[in-house]
Amino acid sequence: MLRRDETNQVIISSEIIDSKLLPPNRPTLVDIVCYGIGSIERSNTSQYQFALMLLFKNLFKITGKIYAYDPILSQIDIEVLTHYNIESIKINERAKRAVTNQTLFYMPHCPLGLYNNLIEANWDRIKLKDIIIVGNRLDFYNESDITSP
Helix, strand or coil: CCHHHHHHHHHHHHHHHHHHHCCCCCCCEEEEEHHHCCCCCCCHHHHHHHHHHHHHHCCCCCCCCEEEEECCCCCHHHHHHCCEEEEEECCCCCCCCCCCCCCCECCCCHHHHHHHHHHHHHHCHHHHHCCCECCCHHHCCHHHHHCCC
16 A cells, blocks of 8 residues: 555646656646546555556646546555545446546556447537546557457
8 A cells, every 4th residue: 555655746746747757738638537546555556556546636737536446446455546536436447437527547457348338428519628537548458459348
């Protein structure tokens, strides 16, 4: 599990990256939605993915809410999310969330069907310009992987 000093180091690192590497005209984002983060309690990989989500929060100066969903989240995972003011999504949306403002979707290692659902749910000019997806390269998937989860 990430200790508070490790989390603070992530935040300090994000401030250094923010001041030195990111362009001043980066997109203005309001919310973050994370699908497929895994269990923070049981997986070191999930802990790093969680730390990256916190880094995104600071890098993009998120002013809205952060939401997370994974079907394997434990009660301890949900308590950790709550501690960091991240709202646990209670039902499986299958990534069909339509945006109402500029949103970063962080989808580490999600199946292709979830990316398909997300794009389909936001398939109009206004909504599509308001989403940024951070996840796997879509060309790594086979077309047969598109079936909706």
